Amino acid sequence: MGLETLSRGLLLIEMLSQYVLFGGVWLLCRTGRRSQRVLEALDTGNTVLIGAVMALSPFDHPYPVAGAYEMVLALMAVLCLRAIIVPSSARRTLLLSIGVVTVGMAALLVATRIRDTSPFAPRLLFLLVLCWSALAVTAGTVASAVIYGLRKQVRDARKLGQYTLLQRLGAGAMGEVYLASHAMLRRRTAIKLLRAGSDGQGLERFEREVQLTSQLTHPNTIAIYDYGHTADGLFYYVMEYLEGVDLDGLLAVSGPQPPARVIHLLRQVCDALEEAHGQGLLHRDIKPANLFLCRRRGVPDLVKVLDFGLVKDLGESRDSASSRSGTLTGSPLFMAPEAISTPGKVDARSDLYSLGAVGYALLTGTHVFEGRGMVEVCAHHLHTPPEPPSQRVGHALPEDLSGLLLRCLAKRPEERFASVQELRDALEACADAGKWTKVDAERWWLQHGAAVDAAGSTRRVAPPLTGAQTVVAKDPMSRAA
Structure with missing residues (x-):
């Protein structure tokens, strides 16, 4: 009766020890990032301790033989599962497995000497357990070699x-x-x-x-x-890796923006385009999806101009992409009239038209022109005067900003601002310039950040992909004109 009680007590301790051990290691791995040395130490300690706990089976089981087989089956399961779950080289797995099996075999020798068994049982039992343990070591080592090798191949392929x-x-x-x-x-x-x-x-x-x-x-x-x-x-x-939302997402979440914020965003785009135009480079695809609003520490409303995939060097004698393919490239909702009728003759004022269309969308929450198809939208850009922003939204908007946007949207390039510097100066002269402060921006992100996340608009992304822009066939556009 005393032996049975002792066996049950040891079995309970063994089971509780396993749960505590697994839980402790899990918590250590989940509470933060660990160095490789710490992870290897946790792996070694955890595996050896599990082996030691399993080695109690011959002691706490009423029958040593059954306890020995229970031990070897548990060791086989632990070593094979470890090889599958834990990234480890074959050499490390082999050495660790031998160490665990050695602990188990030593415990078995002690148990068979303490417990009552026949004179021949300990040797035969030891031999059988040793064979099964060798099989467990081999299986674990082979599994580690195969899985670790495959992981390495995948890692190398992703470099x-x-x-x-x-x-x-x-x-x-x-x-x-x-x-x-x-x-x-x-x-x-x-x-x-x-x-x-x-x-x-x-x-x-x-x-x-x-x-x-x-x-x-x-x-x-x-x-x-x-x-x-x-x-x-x-x-x-x-x-660079950006965190924030593009202006399409901004409009989807909060709709039309305050005039002061529209000015704040457009001025930043002007600053970026000024450098590009100064080096003789046109963007040719200014649109909300290519203007990314970053939420950075200290600068909550920082605009990044993305995707120069349709960039044109004004120093070249011709635009090779459009000339060879016979197509118009860009986004119809924001495309300047001359980019539709004579794409080979676009200049910096075409980017200003597109930027005016972006500002119009930010201020009113709607595109300058909409239609049932791409051809209809392009025809509007060519022939239809844009509706004043105040008339579009049905209430008064700052006349200086509205007039500025309508000037950007003039059909003839010579009627627009002569340069991006001139547009930026006009933005700075608006009555609402400078009224969108850092505090306003922080308040907006605090109020709308959760809505942006819920709508799936916040993206940790890079610029849109080259080739993803709309490509409009030239002949249909000529007929539409």
Whole structure:
């Protein structure tokens, strides 16, 4: 009766020890990031302690033989599960498994000497347990070698030079964007990768985009860190990783913006375009989706101009992309009239038209022109005068800002502002300029941040993908004109 009570007590202690051990290790791993050395120490200690707890089976079981088999089955399960779950090399798994089995075999030797057994049972039992333990060690080591090797292959396949791809953020017609991490700097970045099978023209445009964009260093322009080719010849480049919402998401969440904020956002875009235009580069795809509003510490409303995939160098004799393909590139809702009728003759004032259309959308919550299809929208840009913002929303809006936007939306380029500097000066002269403060921005994010998250508009993303822009056939547009 005393032996049975002792056995039950030891069995209870064994079970409780296992639960406490597993729970403690789980909490340690879940409460924060640990270094590799700490994780390896936890792995070693946890596995050895589990083996020690399992080794109590021959002691607490009423029959030593049954307890020995219970021990070896538990050890086999633990070693094989560890090999599957814990990333470990075959050598480490082999050494750790041998150590655990050694503890178990030593416990079995002690148990068979203490408990009553026949003279031949201990040797036979020890031999059988040793064979099964050797099988457990072999199975665990082989499993670690295979799984660890596969993990390494996947990790290597997800590397681009010093960058490791963490997850895909988006995909377009020509490429994909991934969240990545630099091996040494531990800095999160975004990588744009040209999809395999893209034609030569797509690759040429992709390389041209990074070469031209990398020349721009203004804080309101997306920063390019690096670029290169993968081992199999794919072109990629690395850019800063942004957190926030694009202006499309801003409109979806809170609708029309206060005039002071519209001015604040447009001035930042002007600053970025001033640098680009000063270097002879046109954006040609200014639209809300390409203007990203970052929520950064100290600067809650920082605008980043994204995606120079349709950039044009005014120093070139012609635009190779549009000339060879016979197409118009851009976004019809924000496209200047001359970009539709004579795309080869666009200049900096075309970007100002698009920026005026963005400002109109921010101020009124609606696009300048809408239609049943792309051709109808383009026809409106060519021939229909824009409706005054106050008339569109049905209440008074600042006349200086409204007039400024309508001037940007003039059909003839010479009737618009002559340069982005002139537009910025006009924005600064508006009565509401400077009235959108840091406090206002912080209050807006505090009030709408949860709604933005719930709507799925907040994105930790890189610029939209080259090739994702709308491509409008030139002939139908000519007929529409």
